[in-house]
Amino acid sequence: MIRFDRRTNWTLGIITGLFLLMVLGKMHYVSLPIWNTLIPDGSPTTRGLVSGTPKQIRMDDYAVGAPWIISNVNNGMTDTNEGLGGLKTPLLVAPVKHIVTIFKPGNWGYMLLDAERGYAWGYDFSPYVLLMGSFLFFMLITRSQYLLSLTGALALLLSSGTVWWSFIPSGMVGYCGLTAVTAVYLMREKTPWKMALLAFGLVYLAIVYLLLLYPPYQVPMSYLYMLVLGGFMYNERKRLFPLPFWAIKLGLLVVALAICGALLYPFYKDVQETLVAASKTVYPGQRSESGGSGFIANWYSEYYSWITNYQSYPKSWLNICEMSHYLTFAPVILPLTVVLFVQRKRIDWMLAGAALFTVAMAIYVEYGWPKWLAEKTLVSMSPSRRAQIPLGVGSILLTVVYLNAIRDYVRQVPVWVNAAAIAAILGFMIYTAWVNVNDSEGIITSSQTFLPVLFFAAMNALLLFTIQSKYRITLFCIGLILFLLPNLGANPLSKGLTPITDHLLYRAVKPLVDQNPDARWIVNGSQYVTYLVTATGAKQITGVKYLPERKQVFKVLDPTMKRDSAYNRYAHVTFQTYINPQQPDTTILAQQFEDGYIIAGDPCSPKFKKLNVKYMLYDHAPQIPYEVRCMKKAVELGSMTIYERVD
Structure with missing residues (x-):
């Protein structure tokens, strides 16, 4: 079992302390400061940047994930949000005030702290879990070989496949390690209250892992840890078996599963339709x-x-x-x-x-x-x-x-x-x-x-x-960490959400959204502008959608579902003007990429009036006055103009 000596306890304490310091300082590793150069608003290019260089390639974080999260926080962390997608998309991709949050510790920061510290908590929690879970897992399977265990955890954290994916795999790796350690400790435990705690912990960790909902990593990784843990238990079978109090432990696991299942049942009922719809999308589908x-x-x-x-x-x-x-x-x-x-x-x-x-x-x-x-x-x-x-x-x-x-x-x-x-x-x-x-x-x-x-x-x-080498493991560990250490610079060290929330465009759109929260928005132009508008909490038809909003939006835009294959996908959605004088209500839905489609039509179409599209943001001057005949200028921002529909 793990030897929790002073060195081990200090290591766990330092890892936890660094996590808490990062959260309290609002610091994270997301390339949000890239917004200062993507859509410059006259602010310093270093706004929100502590050190390093923001990476434009990580747009899944700064252009999709961050606007989704800020949008749902602005909307009160509800389980429905058109800006993110149809049905109950926020239950899958954003913090929500819902019972399921008990099983999503990465979102606890939004419930306990302000939005900026909640955001830091969410992104810093995954590497924290990796370090804690992997260090303890390696300590268990190596019989408390400290240097080897710490190096293994750091190698998983600093590898390119972890850092360049913004630590997305790290939570899964960490929870696998913690689950395995908890299972072994439950097998050996003899004290009743500790058995109960470990049984509930084991079920809880397994559910947390499953709710990460990314099978491409989770399925193979589950096999990996089951094989290694199974091999460990067989090696240690004389120490582990026969299991003491096995009937009581099995009963406790059943009770824990029943209680957690009861807590999760409302989530299952709420998210079932959304999961079915996601599995039936053209992309990514099943x-x-x-x-x-x-x-x-x-x-x-x-x-x-x-x-x-x-x-x-x-x-x-x-x-x-x-x-x-x-x-x-x-x-x-x-x-x-x-x-x-x-x-x-x-x-x-x-x-x-x-x-x-x-x-x-x-x-x-x-x-x-x-x-x-x-x-x-x-x-x-x-x-x-x-x-x-x-x-x-x-x-x-x-x-x-x-x-x-x-x-x-030797x-x-x-x-x-x-x-x-x-x-x-x-x-x-x-x-x-x-x-x-x-x-x-x-x-x-x-x-x-x-x-x-x-x-x-x-x-x-x-x-x-x-x-024969007396320092074999020491030399190998030093060499491995020295090689991987430069990967620390893969992501910048950022602070807060100000590259978005202090952006001139965000501050211009947000008051209009607050004044008229039921009004829908369309951005006519750049997809990057749509991302910032999403962050305000606007009910935007353009932007990035996890699922199409069939029940409200596409019921009007495509009532016969003729173009379903174009928009039934996770997609970046843009809009451009297309006016057909012979058929003024024509709307074109065309797939551009595997994860993108365009809506083309008359900005003054009766369809958009029916959808309560109150605001249209142009990142360029309208081609002809006719296309804004039903609107008046609400806000001018340099080359951008927000029009308000008045007919």
């Missing part, structure tokens, strides 16, 4: 794949991640987020694991579980699984480009478990065996360099790979249990 599309970059690209950056990368690698994953030592660890089992004449089932997951998921990503297997295991819900994240997490777990397995083991072999092994490792690293040079469209050159090849050849050589 994903079903068999893998095999390969890595966005390649499995070894992380070795050379210092050479690329968010502005310089091969076009075939899409972008810095999609190409990022995790360092892997699996190609060296996997054959050494087989040799280790043969030499020791026994199988470490925890190591075997981590190895099995790594091999299976690597095959899934690179070559694909039979369709029936992918569907039966639900891994079909994880496209290859998303499965590479759980695979990367598995690679880190495999490395920690392997290092723990060889911690006190196998004496002839010198030529070690020389051959080191030569093989060097050859492997040269191969990875060749792959990346040929795959990078000239971004990575041969000379640039020299130092990474030497560095990772040395790191991989430390994995050889045939070479």
Whole structure:
């Protein structure tokens, strides 16, 4: 079990203290200050920026997530909000005053604190959970190997696949670790009140994990932790079994499940229709794949991640987020694991579980699984480009478990065996360099790979249990953290929400929304303007929609659902003027991208009057006076004008 000595307790306290300091200081890592340059309003470009550089690529955070959250906070955190989408979209994507918030601790900040600190709480909570959950999980499975456990947690936090996705995977990783630790402690506990607490904790953590609602990561990651935890329990079966008070513990789990189920039933009833509608969208709909599309970059690209950056990368690698994953030592660890089992004449089932997951998921990503297997295991819900994240997490777990397995083991072999092994490792690293040079469209050159090849050849050589090294784990941990440490600069350190809430456009629109909250809005022009209008809480027809608003908006715009395939999707929605004199009420709904469509029509159409579209914001001058014949100017903001319908 975990040794909660002074060092361990101090570590947990420091992690918690840093989280609380970040929240109280309103600090987070979202690129909100990018708004100062995307739509400049005369304010300093550093407004809301503490350090670092905002990244435009992270628009899911600053242009979609932040406006959705601010919008729902402005609307009283209700479970319906047209600015976000149809039905009860906020229950899935925003903080709400609802019983389900008990099971969404990332949203507690909005209930306890002001909006800016609530926002900081929400974004800082995921890395906090990762550090706490992973550190404790590694302490459990390594029998309290402090340095190895802390390094494993930091490696998961600082890896490219975590930081460049704004720590989205981190909450899932952390909750998996916490759930596993709670399960083991429940198995060994003998005190009644502690058994009850652990039983409820286990059910609670499992529900929190499920409500993160991102199967592409959750399904493979669940298998990973079940395999590693299952291997740990089998290794420790003599210590864990027979289970004391197993009947009482089972009963407590049933009671906990019943109570949590009763609390969640209202949420299920409220969100059921929304979930069904989301599963029936054209995009993303119900994903079903068999893998095999390969890595966005390649499995070894992380070795050379210092050479690329968010502005310089091969076009075939899409972008810095999609190409990022995790360092892997699996190609060296996997054959050494087989040799280790043969030499020791026994199988470490925890190591075997981590190895099995790594091999299976690597095959899934690179070559694909039979369709029936992918569907039966639900891994079909994880496209290859998303499965590479759980695979990367598995690679880190495999490395920690392997290092723990060889911690006190050395196998004496002839010198030529070690020389051959080191030569093989060097050859492997040269191969990875060749792959990346040929795959990078000239971004990575041969000379640039020299130092990474030497560095990772040395790191991989430390994995050889045939070479005696007193400081094997210390050197490996130091090398790993030093390599990953620059990833701290991937995201900026930002403060508050002022790049949005103090923006001139936001402050111009917000009073009109407050005066007439039932009026609908349309932005005629830039999608970025729509994002800021969404943040005000406006009932906007344009903007980013998680689901189409069928019952109100599209019942008028497309009563026969002729263009359903264009708008039945998660989408960025824009508007442009289209006037047909022969058919003045014509409205065109056209898909532009997988996640975007356009509404084109006469701004003075009777349809928009019926929808109570009171305000139309132009980011440009109307093409002809006729298109604003039914409106008057309400507010002028430089090149932008807010028109109010008066007919």
